[in-house]
Amino acid sequence: MLQQRSLRLLSSLSHRAPRSAAAPLSASLRCRRGYSIHADASVGNKIKDIDPTKLTITTTKTPKDLLPAEELIFGRNFSDHMLSLEWTASEGWLPARITPYQNLSLDPATCVFHYAFECFEGMKAYKDKQGDIRLFRPDRNMARLNKSSARIALPTFDGDALIDIIGKFVKTDKRFIPDARGYSLYLRPTMIGTQRTLGVGPPASALLYVIASPVGPYYPTGFKAISLEATDYAVRAWPGGVGDKKLGANYAPCILPQMQAASRGFHQNLWLFGEEEFVTEVGTMNLFAAIKNKETGKPELLTAPLDGTILEGVTRDSILALARERLEPKGWTVSERKFTMKDIAEAADDGRMMEIFGAGTAAIVAPVRKISWKGRLVDCGLEDHVEAGPVAQQMKDWMESIQYGDEDHPWSYKVI
Amino acid sequence: MLQQRSLRLLSSLSHRAPRSAAAPLSASLRCRRGYSIHADASVGNKIKDIDPTKLTITTTKTPKDLLPAEELIFGRNFSDHMLSLEWTASEGWLPARITPYQNLSLDPATCVFHYAFECFEGMKAYKDKQGDIRLFRPDRNMARLNKSSARIALPTFDGDALIDIIGKFVKTDKRFIPDARGYSLYLRPTMIGTQRTLGVGPPASALLYVIASPVGPYYPTGFKAISLEATDYAVRAWPGGVGDKKLGANYAPCILPQMQAASRGFHQNLWLFGEEEFVTEVGTMNLFAAIKNKETGKPELLTAPLDGTILEGVTRDSILALARERLEPKGWTVSERKFTMKDIAEAADDGRMMEIFGAGTAAIVAPVRKISWKGRLVDCGLEDHVEAGPVAQQMKDWMESIQYGDEDHPWSYKVI
Numbered sequence: 001m002l003q004q005r006s007l008r009l010l011s012s013l014s015h016r017a018p019r020s021a022a023a024p025l026s027a028s029l030r031c032r033r034g035y036s037i038h039a040d041a042s043v044g045n046k047i048k049d050i051d052p053t054k055l056t057i058t059t060t061k062t063p064k065d066l067l068p069a070e071e072l073i074f075g076r077n078f079s080d081h082m083l084s085l086e087w088t089a090s091e092g093w094l095p096a097r098i099t100p101y102q103n104l105s106l107d108p109a110t111c112v113f114h115y116a117f118e119c120f121e122g123m124k125a126y127k128d129k130q131g132d133i134r135l136f137r138p139d140r141n142m143a144r145l146n147k148s149s150a151r152i153a154l155p156t157f158d159g160d161a162l163i164d165i166i167g168k169f170v171k172t173d174k175r176f177i178p179d180a181r182g183y184s185l186y187l188r189p190t191m192i193g194t195q196r197t198l199g200v201g202p203p204a205s206a207l208l209y210v211i212a213s214p215v216g217p218y219y220p221t222g223f224k225a226i227s228l229e230a231t232d233y234a235v236r237a238w239p240g241g242v243g244d245k246k247l248g249a250n251y252a253p254c255i256l257p258q259m260q261a262a263s264r265g266f267h268q269n270l271w272l273f274g275e276e277e278f279v280t281e282v283g284t285m286n287l288f289a290a291i292k293n294k295e296t297g298k299p300e301l302l303t304a305p306l307d308g309t310i311l312e313g314v315t316r317d318s319i320l321a322l323a324r325e326r327l328e329p330k331g332w333t334v335s336e337r338k339f340t341m342k343d344i345a346e347a348a349d350d351g352r353m354m355e356i357f358g359a360g361t362a363a364i365v366a367p368v369r370k371i372s373w374k375g376r377l378v379d380c381g382l383e384d385h386v387e388a389g390p391v392a393q394q395m396k397d398w399m400e401s402i403q404y405g406d407e408d409h410p411w412s413y414k415v416i
Numbered sequence: 417m418l419q420q421r422s423l424r425l426l427s428s429l430s431h432r433a434p435r436s437a438a439a440p441l442s443a444s445l446r447c448r449r450g451y452s453i454h455a456d457a458s459v460g461n462k463i464k465d466i467d468p469t470k471l472t473i474t475t476t477k478t479p480k481d482l483l484p485a486e487e488l489i490f491g492r493n494f495s496d497h498m499l500s501l502e503w504t505a506s507e508g509w510l511p512a513r514i515t516p517y518q519n520l521s522l523d524p525a526t527c528v529f530h531y532a533f534e535c536f537e538g539m540k541a542y543k544d545k546q547g548d549i550r551l552f553r554p555d556r557n558m559a560r561l562n563k564s565s566a567r568i569a570l571p572t573f574d575g576d577a578l579i580d581i582i583g584k585f586v587k588t589d590k591r592f593i594p595d596a597r598g599y600s601l602y603l604r605p606t607m608i609g610t611q612r613t614l615g616v617g618p619p620a621s622a623l624l625y626v627i628a629s630p631v632g633p634y635y636p637t638g639f640k641a642i643s644l645e646a647t648d649y650a651v652r653a654w655p656g657g658v659g660d661k662k663l664g665a666n667y668a669p670c671i672l673p674q675m676q677a678a679s680r681g682f683h684q685n686l687w688l689f690g691e692e693e694f695v696t697e698v699g700t701m702n703l704f705a706a707i708k709n710k711e712t713g714k715p716e717l718l719t720a721p722l723d724g725t726i727l728e729g730v731t732r733d734s735i736l737a738l739a740r741e742r743l744e745p746k747g748w749t750v751s752e753r754k755f756t757m758k759d760i761a762e763a764a765d766d767g768r769m770m771e772i773f774g775a776g777t778a779a780i781v782a783p784v785r786k787i788s789w790k791g792r793l794v795d796c797g798l799e800d801h802v803e804a805g806p807v808a809q810q811m812k813d814w815m816e817s818i819q820y821g822d823e824d825h826p827w828s829y830k831v832i
Contacts, residue, residue, distance in 0.1 A: 075525065075614025082524060104529075105519040108498060108627050109491065113520075113608055116532040116664035152668040153675065188614060192529055193668075198491025198604060198629065200700055202671050211524050213614065235656030240649065242669045248532035249665035252568035252609075253658045255618050259569065284616055 048092035050085060050161035055168060060100035069178055072216040074362065075186065079173035083165060083210040086194075087155045090204075096165045098172055101211065107196035111203050117193025118248035119148035122361045123314075124184040125170045125212075125415070127177045128405030133170055133415040136403045138163045140314045141189065148245040149191050153202035162189070166210055167415040173212055181404060182217030186362075218363035223388035225369035226267035226358075228282055230341055231257045232374075236271040236281065237309040244308050251284070258283060268358070270341075270371055273309060277341040280304050285358035285366060286316040289344060290381075290391045292352035298333055299354060301391065305336040315359045318411065319395050326398070327391075344371065345378050353381040355389025364399050365392040464508035466501060466577035471584060476516035485594055488632040490778065491602065495589035499581060499626040502610075503571045506620075512581045514588055517627065523612035527619050533609025534664035535564035538777045539730075540600040541586045541628070541831070543593045544821030549586055549831040552819045554579045556730045557605065564661040565607050569618035578605070582626055583831040589628055597820060598633030602778075634779035639804035641785035642774075644686040644698055645677035646757055648790075652687040652697065653725040660724050667700070674699060684774070686757075686787055689725060693757040696720050701774035701782060702732035705760060706797075706807045708768035714749055715770060717807065721752040731775045734827065735811050742814070743807075760787065761794045769797040771805025780815050781808040 060080045067077055082101045086094045111117050121141040126134045142159025150156050170177070170185065177185040189210045193203030234257045236250070237243020243250060254269075261269040268283035281287055286303060293300045301323050304310050323334045347353045358366035367388040371378040382389060388396075402409040476496045483493055498517045502510045527533050537557040542550045558575025566572050586593070586601065593601040605626045609619030650673045652666070653659020659666060670685075677685040684699035697703055702719060709716045717739050720726050739750045763769040774782035783804040787794040798805060804812075818825040 073613075073615075078525060101524070103521040104524055105521050108517070108520055108606070108625055109494060109604075109629075113528060113534055113606055114536055114604070114664055115667035116534060117668045118529055118532060120530050151672060153671040186614075188525075188530070190524070190529055197489075198602075199489075200667055200671070200674075202675060209524055213525075233656065235654060238651050238654035238657065240651035241654065241657075247665075247668065248530055249663075249668060251531035251616060252533045252663065252665060255569040255616070256567060258616075259618060 047090075048094075049158045050093045050096065050165070052096070052161050052164040052168075054095035055098065055165055056095060057098040057168070057172060058100065059098075059172070062100075066175065067214070069180065069183065069216055070220075072178070072183075072214050074215050075188070075213050077213060079176040079185065079212040079214065081169065081172050082212075083169040085165075085208045087206040087208065088204065093155070093157060098169055104207070106194065109196045109198055110193070111195045111197070112192040114198060115193070115200060116247070116249045117152055117154060117203050117206075119145060119152060119154065119191050119246055120248065121145045121187075121189040121246060123187045123189070124215075124361065124403070125177055125187060126184045126403050126405070127179050130405075131179075132405070133167075133174060133177065134403065134405050135163070135167070135170075135413040135415065137314055137318065137411045138166065138413050140317065144246055144312060144314070145189060145191065148247055151242055151245045152247060152249075154191050154193055154206050157208070162208075163413070169210055170212070170415055176212060176214045178214055178216070181400065182220075184215055184403075186213045186215045187211075188213070218366075223367055223393070225367040225382055225387045227265070227370040228268050228270040228368055228372065229261035229264060229266040230272055230277075230371055230373040231261070231269045232272060232277070233257075235273065237273070239308050241309070244306065244310060244312055246311065250311075254284070264372070266372060272341055278304065278338050279341055279344060280309055281311065282358040282366075282368070285360035285363070286311065286313040287356065287358055288319065288391075289339065289347075289356045290354040290389065291344075291347040292354065293333060294346070294350070294352065296333070298331060300333040300335055301327060302335050302337065302339055305338060307338075313359060313361075315361055315364060315399070318399060319359055319365075322395065322398050341371075341373050341378075345373065345376075348378050348380070353379065355382065355391055356380040357389065357392040357395075359395075364396045367392045463506075464510075465574045466509045466512065466581070468512070468577050468580040468584075470511035471514065471581055472511060473514040473584070473588060474516065475514075475588070478516075482591065483630070485596065485599065485632055486636075488594070488599075488630050490631050491604075491629050493629060495592040495601065495628040495630065497585065497588050498628075499585040501581075501624045503622045503624065504620065509571070509573060514585055520623070522610065525612045525614055526609070527611045527613070528608040530614060531609070531616060532663070532665045533568055533570060533619050533622075535561060535568060535570065535607050535662055536664065537561045537603075537605040537662060539603045539605070540631075540777065540819070541593055541603060542600045542819050542821070543595050546821075547595075548821065549583075549590060549593065550819065550821050551579070551583070551586075551829040551831065553730055553734065553827045554582065554829050556733065560662055560728060560730070561605055561607065564663055567658055567661045568609075568663060568665075570607050570609055570622050573624070578624075579829070585626055586628070586831055592628060592630045594630055594632070597816065598636075600631055600819075602629045602631045603627075604629070634782075639783055639809070641783040641798055641803045642683035643681070643786040644684050644784055644788065645680060645682040646688055646693075646787055646789040647673045647677070647685045648688060648693070649673075651689060654689070655724055657725070660722065660726060660728055662727065666727075670700070680788070682788060688757055694720065694754050695757055695760060696725055697727065698774040698782075698784070701776035701779070702727065702729040703772065703774055704732075704735065704807075705755065705763075705772045706770035706805065707760075707763040708770065709749060710762070710766070710768065712749070714747060716749040716751055717743060718751050718753065718755055721754060723754075729775060729777075731777055731780060731815070734815060735775055735781075738811065738814050757787075757789050757794075761789065761792070764794050764796070769795065771798065771807055772796040773805070773808040773811075775811075780812045783808045
């Protein structure tokens with residue numbers, strides 16, 4: 001039984017060439033010349049990129065029962081299958097496999113357990129009115145995963161090839177995509193280093209896998225505005241750091257500040273940066289503020305710029321693009337610029353605050369009611385009986401219209 | 417076969433209570449009240465700490481051949497057994513098990529793969545002249561592992577209890593400790609989050625395991641001084657971050673700067689911080705500089721202070737203590753204070769540079785010959801024919817004398 005449940009990693013079971021010679025410090029001296037499609041002169045082989053034609057599919061003999069829609073919880077239950085691709089430094093990407101969902105069997109020395117060689121993506125597959133499957137801007141996820149993996153010496157890959165294979169995976173598990181607005185199949189592409197030695201160096205083998213979890217609406221009974229606690233004792237990211245990459249390394253250290261905020265009754269923590277207390281991100285989302293500009297009095301939609309400390313959210317980018325296309329003609333200014341918690345508090349005090357919301361794949365938008373900062377509660381502009389501002393509501397509608405294929409839009413990728 | 421090789425995780429195979437309710441954002445709202453020995457009123461059970469009397473030992477039926485001493489490479493080969501302890505939020509620490517070394521079988525949704533819920537220690541077991549086994553300051557490793565795990569919402573534990581059990585583990589694999597100066601059994605205590613859901617929150621289950629790799633001297637043919645490249649484009653750690661904890665998260669992002677340095681012919685990179693270019697760490701070691709003080713002309717042994725950006729190295733702490741005890745009476749000043757790359761370069765230019773060395777468990781000390789910085793090579797005081805300065809050499813001798821039990825010292829922990 002366990003044999004069936006454990007995914008055998010070819011690379012970790014086969015013999016591989018030593019990663020480091022006996023000479024001291026050689027592990028850190030050794031430097032690979034490239035990760036993906038370079039010719040490897042040492043073995044005379046071409047390093048292979050992902051080849052969608054090599055995909056093999058082994059379907060499960062024990063399909064799961066579908067959960068009732070109201071029992072779906074984010075990332076708790078998974079579809080019948082998973083997609084796996086192994087990579088080795090000498091061969092490149094081995095053929096992709098769709099197999100029954102199963103455990104990974106890994107040596108306890110595997111580098112993912114010790115040095116956080118891991119990065120991931122979050123994306124969703126939607127069912128449109130015609131019953132076709134759609135992805136939302138998958139090219140963005142592929143580009144970001146490549147940037148994340150390259151930053152931690154994991155391999156890169158052909159994004160279009162992986163989108164092709166992910167499409168086939170999603171089709172294999174199509175029955176897990178709920179057939180209703182607000183529902184989707186959450187996809188979690190994950191790449192981990194699988195080298196099974198403790199030397200600190202670039203992994204010579206990796207595993208890229210995708211699992212899928214059917215999810216319901218983030219707000220099953222309509223928006224519910226959240227309250228934030230501004231965190232002043234911990235810092236999420238730093239210039240020259242890796243806060244703009246979707247690395248596992250950015251997440252575990254965020255839990256404690258979240259729990260601290262929760263212990264004082266707040267839903268999420270708000271990450272500030274520097275003595276100026278620049279507003280950066282909220283929990284695991286990007287943050288948007290809509291205020292009336294101090295100088296011009298014009299409405300302005302604000303978010304922090306991509307200065308290396310901000311996760312390059314796909315939802316963030318989409319909201320910015322939609323705002324530029326559809327709000328600017330109505331007199332809005334759309335700004336990627338640094339702004340401080342003091343700016344936010346001033347806008348609230350001056351009656352210039354319109355609304356604040358988080359933005360991410362899970363919720364699309366998460367309206368904010370209050371922010372705890374320096375012993376005061378900054379009001380974010382929502383009237384008491386209202387759970388979302390008009391911009392957040394509008395963005396959610398626009399995004400869902402594209403995601404579910406109601407509106408024909410180049411961001412929506414139909415799985416053929 | 418695979419069944420034997422895969423460690424079954426009780427906690428990840430058994431049903432557990434949901435981590436989050438269906439209500440939005442509840443995962444981040446939920447806050448456990450304590451990690452280790454608090455009573456859990458909700459179930460009426462005592463949360464258990466580690467209990468050494470509950471240890472079970474299952475020895476291997478297929479013992480490995482010992483490798484010849486000259487073939488030992490750090491972290492590549494492991495002993496016959498491993499030590500494992502599971503933890504659940506509802507029960508606490510389950511009984512420790514010594515089992516044959518085997519793969520971990522983990523659900524692909526397990527949080528260690530996604531959010532870097534992982535921390536570790538590096539320590540060594542030495543064989544003394546009487547054939548007894550000794551650990552070096554294991555209480556320091558336990559204290560640090562507890563600090564690391566607490567920072568990422570993993571459980572803490574009774575350090576003395578784990579030292580007791582690690583002692584039994586090392587005795588079980590005693591034959592893997594090479595019987596010669598410079599050789600040891602490297603121990604890698606590792607803690608990972610094992611919750612198998614994708615919600616970002618504190619793991620409700622974890623696994624603490626220890627694996628052991630026999631290792632030879634870092635410098636098999638005597639010291640070999642290394643050259644460093646000062647890194648000015650990437651930052652390892654920052655105030656309010658987690659650079660002082662031994663988290664996996666601190667390691668993967670360090671590989672690329674190491675590879676960059678290696679591509680230009682340097683053994684390791686030197687981490688600087690801030691516009692002032694404070695000297696912080698070297699690769700994965702702490703850094704010490706011995707210079708003649710600019711004002712006093714007295715010899716000074718310098719290392720960066722524990723300001724939250726510096727790993728609290730056990731070797732660092734030991735070198736500081738030995739220097740205070742044995743070098744200060746000879747006229748040295750021992751300082752934990754901030755110093756810049758400019759200070760180092762000035763000392764070299766003024767003829768005040770004595771020596772520089774890295775410090776860590778693997779090498780004890782790693783003498784530095786040159787540092788590349790702003791287009792120049794800063795000479796670190798070693799004469800051409802010399803591979804280590806007198807302080808580095810002295811520290812290595814003092815440390816080994818304690819580690820191998822030649823000198824009776826409270827830092828040496830004899831395994832009974």
